[in-house]
Amino acid sequence: MFRLQGSKVLAVDLTGDAVKAKNGSMVAYDGQMSFKKLSGGGEGLRGMVTRRLTGEQMTVMEVKGHGTCWFADRAAEINLVTLRGDRLYVESSNFLAADAGLRTGTEFTGLRGASQGNGLFTTTVEGHGQAAVMSDGPAVVLRVSAQYPLTVDPGAYVAHQGNLRQSFQSGVTFRTLMGEGGGEAFQIRFEGDGLVYVQPSERNTIAGDV
Amino acid sequence: MSTVWDPATLPADDNVDAYTFCVELTGSQWFLQKGKMTAYYGTIEFNGIGHGRLDRLVRTSFHSPLHASDWVVAEGSGKMLLADRAFDVNSYDLEEGNLTIRSGNLLAFQPSLALKQSIVPGFLTLIGTGKFVAASNGPVVFMEPPLRVDPQALVGWADCPSPCHHYDHGYMTGLLGGLRALTGLGGASGEEHQFEFVGAGTVLLQSSEALMPEQPTGAAPQQPGVPGGGAPGPQGAGPGTPRLPGQLGDLQRRFGL
Structure with a gap:
């Protein structure tokens, strides 16, 4: 069972079951725990090769035992996500932990990934259970529905879940080249049905100053 | 589970949480610093200022032409989220008032306010009636x-x-x-x-x-009498007479000799 202790520490109560967590993110535990590094994120040989090839590196450990284990990483804010058979897309650098029953994998994101400065691939988490996602500052969860499409700054995007189509918008115009750009030259537009997690801070992206 | 926001539940011109501010645009305009928008619903256009169509707006509410390139005008209808490096953000209302603020702290303001460079270097002054958003550590x-x-x-x-x-x-x-x-x-x-x-x-x-990184406020005109203008006064504000051998100058003054 995942719960937050404060906003920057994740506590997981284990009764013989297991969680996947970012390697080295354990800060304390109570009870009996075993920590095992999962080569390739427990995605098998194929997953391992995919991650190596795509550069979407994620070192994950499996924590198993009885008791409570606490996780934290560089005082980042932690957001809990509940999955009910749907799929969560998250950058591997923002992934903290997930129930061991959830499947993780990699997916091609195309230009969106490139615009975020995170590479062309993203991590997917799928199944029934809970996951924990990190952000710089508490993430705002925004609902996207048919009548309310959402546009997000690539640097502030953290994760999304549900059935969403994303398209890449470029506002680069003649004026950008003249040094009079709108400052928001690249944007991701989400349409469909789902949730988008946006952090109150922007990563440095190639489009950061355009 | 944290709250899920949609355009109907997002506040209008108010804080979503301590770090994110929501601006409601209904055909209106806001000035904002480049790159502080994190997400928006609706149709909003971001235009760099300093070109034809926004000229009049810039003339009436933006008086620091030399750093105009750091600001954009958001225009359209919808709801827009603003945030800055996970710092606290807050909005303030001015009513026929004036407020001087460190340039790095100002995020966005309504065009009913006029933004001017302060005489104090590194600071900006807002004058008039309207709302502005500022970040702080x-x-x-x-x-x-x-x-x-x-x-x-x-x-x-x-x-x-x-x-x-x-x-x-x-x-x-x-x-x-x-x-x-x-x-x-x-x-x-x-x-x-x-x-x-x-x-x-x-x-x-x-x-x-912990200081917020400074934003350039633009150079002041190169005139005598303008602080930070870079030009010495007519009589020469620097050391008046050449230093004599044996004089320590500033050090001498510092040690009270």
Whole structure:
């Protein structure tokens, strides 16, 4: 069972079951725990090769035992996500932990990934259970529905879940080249049905100053 | 599980949480610093200022043409989220008032306010009626003058109390004081220099001494008498007479010789 202790520490109560967590993110535990590094994120040989090839590196450990284990990483804010058979897309650098029953994998994101400065691939988490996602500052969860499409700054995007189509918008115009750009030259537009997690801070992206 | 927001539940011109602010646009315009928009619903256009169509708006509410390239105008209808490096953000209302703020702290403002460069270098002044959004490192506290504040904690001041430097002279002058200030030997507290405010008004302080990165405010005109303008006064504000051999100049003054 995942719960937050404060906003920057994740506590997981284990009764013989297991969680996947970012390697080295354990800060304390109570009870009996075993920590095992999962080569390739427990995605098998194929997953391992995919991650190596795509550069979407994620070192994950499996924590198993009885008791409570606490996780934290560089005082980042932690957001809990509940999955009910749907799929969560998250950058591997923002992934903290997930129930061991959830499947993780990699997916091609195309230009969106490139615009975020995170590479062309993203991590997917799928199944029934809970996951924990990190952000710089508490993430705002925004609902996207048919009548309310959402546009997000690539640097502030953290994760999304549900059935969403994303398209890449470029506002680069003649004026950008003249040094009079709108400052928001690249944007991701989400349409469909789902949730988008946006952090109150922007990563440095190639489009950061355009 | 945190709250899920959609356009109907997002607040209009108010904070979503301590770090994110939501602006509602209904065909209206807002000025914002480049790159502070994190997400928006609706149709909003972001235009760099300084070209044809927005010329009139810039003339009436933007008086710092030299750093206009750091600002954009958001225009359209919808709801827009603003945030800045996970710092605290807050909105403030001015009513026929004036407020001077450190340039790095100002995020966005309504065009009904006029933005001008302050005479104090590195600060901007907002004049008029309207709302603006400012970021700070930790929550902002409001204080009434007379008051002395630490330079790093100062965010801004409203209704014009007179800002000036204050030094703890008893501690700083004399031979020993000079040695202390120069070398730190004998215990400098690091608080010998403050900003002093007197008069009626409000002073805004952030609850930490971590400064926000400065934003360029644009250069002041190169004229005599303009602080930060870079031109010396007509009589030459620099050292008036050439230094004689054996004179220590500034050091001499510092050590009270």
